[in-house]
Amino acid sequence: MAKALTVKAIEALKPQNVRQEIPDGGLSGLYIIVQPSGALSWAIRYRFDGRPKKFTVGAYPAYGLAQAREAASKALREVSEGRDPATEKMLRRTIQKEEEGAASKLVKDVLDDFVKRHVEVKNRPSTINENKRIIEAYIKPKWGNRHIASITRADASKLIDDVAARAPVMANRVLALLRKFFNWCVDRDILDASPMSKRIQPPAQETSRDHILTDDEIRWLWKACNKQGPPFGSLVKLLLLTAQRRNEVAKAKRKEFSLAGNDQLWTIPKHRAKNKKEHFVPLPSFVIEVIEEIPETESALLLTTTGTTPISGFSKGKTVIAADMLAFARLEAAERGEDPAGVIIERWTLHDLRRTAASGMARLGTPVHVVEAALNHRSGAIKGVSRVYNRYEYFEEKREALTAWADHVKQLTLVKD
Template sequence: MAKSVLTQKKLESISKAASAKSYSVRTEIPDAGQPGLYLVVQPSGSMSWAFRYRHAGRPRKMTIGPFVLGEDATFTLAKARESAQEASRIVSDGRDPAEVREQEKAQTPEPVKVDLVEDVLDEFVKRHVKKKNRESTQKNTEAFIDKRIRPEWKDRDIRSITKRDVVKLLDDIADDGAPESAARVRAILSKFFNWAVDRDIVDASPVPKGSTAKQGASRERVLTDEEVRLVWLACEKVGWPFGPFVKLLILTAQRRNEVAHAVRSEFQLGGNNQLWTIPPERSKNGREHLVPLNSVVLEVISGIAGVGETYLLSTTGETPISGFSKAKKAIDAEMLALAQKHAVASGLNPNDVNLEGWTLHDLRRTAASGMARLGVPVHVIEAVLNHQSGTIKGVAKIYNRYEYLERYVFKPVHIPPL
């Protein structure tokens, strides 16, 4: 091929032809503007720069690098010529530019590989969380990751995370009034870093053995009858959809997501055998769970607005309800307003009213406590809660306590209406 000086316009023309697969064989286009420099065009359309020279009496070739059009190209025409000029100087010194480049590459330390926590978390969710857990657990785990872990460490190299970092994160969550969340985050971090160890991403897990952070003791919060009454009345004030939702938590003693994600087809409301069947894929222990429905539950369900044909509780018709924290705050506000109103009616200062904090899961424990107080056998309570026998450690203690109180000191307490 006759030599001519390559220009940007010629390169654009060559690139267009290469993209159209106009080159049926490998073609070398020499640049008269720089001796030894060639543009190599492949039949596939890819292009690269090469430098031809002689060393020790033999013809040699060295690839300079790929060529693509655009301002971000690593080897533009100017840079390719500059590399060819440097190679020519090396040849004139009696050395082989290809060998010199290999020697320089060997002496240059490889860049330290950085695995950002953000990226490793994405892989963990994709390859572990979504493959090893039920859908409800997946969503719960991802929510904790996105809210509690990712914002804190997303730009950190995972190898830079120390035990002190983990303890501080867990302490901060616990100090924010969420010891249960701290415990949940610790469990997720333990699985995350153990998974990273197995994949040789980190050498060891920084998650401390045991509970070194202030994660709080296992909760034993049980709402009083008065508090349950306030919750119920607050639910009526809040209304759809979280009012009926929390009422169902109280009445059925089932888990938050089991109620929130309930599907209409799971309910048998007609005839003499009203029943809610929670399928194995939605229950925590993976077993089908039957929940008999009493008249009060049926009344709550009958008052639920029908949005969509799939979920019992939905505001979109396509997805179950969410936003529990916001709903909980609304219920708390209504409870406080009701308690202050009662204080005023009783001649007390409403500003002195203080309500103890509680969680939605506490309603489940409260139901277990109420059943124990009524003398319901512990194995029946376990069945209602869908716990495998022997796993609900607190129920036996609650049951024994109420059995003692009933026999010796328990006296019914009258709760006046508002």
């Protein structure tokens, strides 16, 4: 009698020169199919009207062991009710093809359908744009004109390796998207099995996010913010220059800013600070210029679109700026005689601007405890009695650090402008 399959046993299966059918002792009639290519799929064998029949459940690991048994049990119940699951599946597939017409099976066309029917339906705007970018930059150029059924696991591995040679973290993103794409193809009966059913290891090990923008990216960001204008363009500029948290900037009130005299200052009250500690942010002249670009209204808020509530829609606004950044970068590439399509900007977040500012100040020679003070961040660099009595929080040092950083950013914005 066949033994009940386990996940460990399935993962240990090795392909051979011939196709294998391995029965699952946990459910009579269920088999896992091992192709010579290494692709795994589930099927059931049964009799209907006195004749042997086969029904393909789906690919592994899209269908795990428990899911395969559940789907197989449902199909076998249909047999006991006098229904043929294989015939009904064929009928559904015929109806689907009639509805969709003679759809192209070129990879580029199937990808377009995947974006329309899955990516744009299941994801938020920022993820939709990122997935589209990956498809256009990495997948279509390699496979676009190939038939979807011609893609093998070796093709997928080579594509991932090629991307990893230049951008290991991006290779992880491409790998994840390809898994979703091929599983979707199997679910829609475009493919019988995914070429990636046998696991491909991510090329890069990721822990916490540590992305910072390069000087070129800062320059493109600034151009994009100028194009966007207030209030969102101003928000992004202030996040980059002041190194403060998103909500602390977005919900800032004009009365918190002292712009007169020689001691310009932004006071973030403790009830708005994340660590519940009042924070004093020195304002370099370049920051004052950004604030003065923001039109004054009757609102108490510095940044608002409604006049009564703080600025919102961060994902949408950031997506527009990211798209404009890429457009400026590609324009510069074209002016240099390079291929604009080859220009890629790694995905970034608004929080990365705070990290970029902190890294920039450190790069300009600011000691770590001063950077922490500028960020209103408690990480333990200042301890004991020094922490108790150092209540002025290195104000002049913070002003010097933020001024040096603002001057650096300003110099970047003057290049190729």
